[in-house]
Amino acid sequence: MKAILFDFDGTLLNTNDLIIQTFMHVLEERFPGMYKPEDCIQFIGPSLKETFEEIAPDEVEDMILKYRTWNHEHHDELVTEYEGVIETLEQLKSQGIRLAIVSTKRRDTIERGLDIMGARHFFEFWIGIEDVTNVKPDPEPVLLAIEKLGVDKGEVMMIGDNYHDIEAGKNAGVKTAGVSWSLKGEAFLKQFNPDYILYHMSDLLSIVKG
Template identity: 75%
Template structure:
C-alpha cells in the first residue's frame, strides 16, 4: 500500500457533535420542533446539497449558507480529536506513505480542521466538494486523488466512517477501510463490505506493512 485516502469528518476529526448541533440550529429555525439530534445523525455523510435538496428543495442555497456560517463560527469549540490519529499519520508519513483527503466538505473547512489538529503538513492535498462535479459515492473524487498522486489503484486504500466512503472506493476500483469509531457503528459499516475495519487508527501501520 503506497497511498491512503481519508475522509475527514468522523474519520480524522470528531466533528459529529458540531454537525448535529449545526443541523439542529438551522432546522429548528426553519422547522420548529420537527427534528431531533438522532434525526440529524442521518445527515452525516452526504453532501449538504444532497441533504437540503431533500429537506428544503426550494431553499437549498440559503440553507447551505446558514449551515456553513454557524458551523464555521462554532467549529473550534465543538470538535475533538480521535485517539492516535495525528501520531499514526506522522508515522505513516515517515514510512513514505502518500496521504491525501477526499471529503464532501469544502476545502477551506477541511484546512481549518487540519490546522486545528496540527496535521496540515502531513497531507499532499485535499479533494473537497468544490473540487469535483460528483461527490462520493461517485468515484470521481477518489479517481481525481489517484490521478494527482500518480499511483496505481492497487496501491491505494480509501478510509472512512460512512457508506459513501466505502462505496466510493469500490466504485473507483480501490480497496476500502471502515473505522469502528464511526458514529453509525461498526456493524453499520460492515454491511457495505469494506476490505478492512480499523479498530484504532494505528491499525493502518500493520496494514501498510503487510500489503
C-alpha cells in the same frame, strides 16, 4: 500499500457534535420541533446540497448558507481529536506512505480542521466539494486523487466513517476501510463490505505492511 486517502469529518477529526448541533440550529429555526439530534445522524456523510434538497428543496441555497455560517462560528469549540490519529499519521508519513484527503466538505473547512490538529504537513493535498462535479459515492473524487498521486489504484486505500466513502473506494477500484468510531456504528459499515475495519487508527500500520 503506497497511498492512503482519508475522509475527514468523523474519520480524522471528530466533528459529529458540531455537525449535529449545526443541523439542529438550522432545522429548528425552519421546522420547529420536527427534528431531534439523533435524526441528524443520517445527514452525516452526504453533501449539504444532497441533504437540503431532500429536506427543503425550495430553500437549498439559503439553508446551506445558514448551516455554513453557524458551523463556521462554532467550529473550533465543538471539534475534538480522535485518539492516535496524529501519531499514526506521523508513522505512516515516515514510512513513505503517501497521504491525501478526499472529503465532501469545502476546502477551507478542511483546512481549518487540519490547522486545529496541526496536521497540514502530513498530506500532499485535499480534495473538497468544489474540486469535483460528482461527490462520493461517485468514484470521481477518488479517481482524481489517484491521478494527482500518480500511483496504481491497486496500491491505494480509501478510509472513511460512512458508506459513501466505502462505495466511492469500491467504485474506483481501490481497497477500502471503515472506522469503528463512526457515529453510525461498525455494524452499519460492515453492510458495505469494506476490506478492513479499523478499531484504532494505529491498525493502519500493520495493514500497510501486509
